[in-house]
Amino acid sequence: MFGRIGVVALALMLGGCADGDDDSDAALPVEPGATSSGKAASDSSFDKDAARALAKSALFVIGDFPAGWGATPADPDTEDGEELQKQLSECLDAPSNLFGEGADGVSEDSSDFNSPDEATTVSSSVSVAAPGRMRQFFDVMKGENVSGCLSEAMNAAVQAELKKSKDETTKDMTFEKPKVGQLSFPTLGDETVPLRVSMTASYAAFSFDFYLDLIYIRSGDNGVSVTFEGTDRPVSIETEQQYAEIAAERLAGLPGSTPSTASAAPSP
Secondary structure (H helix, E strand, O other), X not given: OOOOOOOOHHHXXXXXXXXXXXXXXXXXXXXXXXXXXXXXXXXXXXXXXXXXXXXHHOOOOHHHOOOOOEEEXXXXXXXXXXXXXXXXXXXXXXXXXXXXXXXXXXXXXXXXXXXXXXXXXXXXXXXXXXXXXXXXXXXXXXXXXXXXXXXXXXXHHHHHHHHHOOOHHHHOOEEOOOEEEEOOOEOOOOEEEXXXXXXXXXXOOEEEEEEEEEEEEEEOOEEEEEEEEEEOOOOOHHHXXXXXXXXXXXXXXXXXXXXXXXXXXXXX
């Protein structure tokens, strides 16, 4: 399903800050195509090419953002990402193939859209799936242990990124374990799972705060995740709601989605 679940996004954002790389996150697909038993379902009628075209049509584009914003292509999958997918599925007691694109679903990522001061990055990932697969993912993501499992997985991602870094300054930095919690956010589509990840990095007398807000939205058999990355402070709730509503509206227009708009009720 989702190309961006946030597990490696924070690590790569930190890697970009330390090594001078502007890329801020990597694709980490979630597979639509597993049954509740954990075995992949088979649906020969699922047209992946058509589904991929639909997913691409609902992504953010540079025209969605104010003048002066830039765009950086999303990073491809990595071996580290695959290892973290496995770790996350084990921690969540989820099907082993839940976090990986399969035969019955596709996921497409937008570019990373960066504000002129580079303090804010926004991106989206759209998944088009066979019936029932998206609902299973949301059931898992609403579990009580999601925050703890994401924190552990993200911490592992950060440490893996630090080991690969060739920057001497980075090696002298101290990174706190990521904190993951729920956000109060309007319900969009059929259901919404809003999460916030925060972490502090320290070097000498300086400290830097990083925030990663992940808004997961399901509409029928399709889903979108909207990622907001902020440096020193979280992205404003007004900005997050603005772009999450754009993403939800586009998702609702896809075949297999529920034609609905945002409600006023905050997500629990």
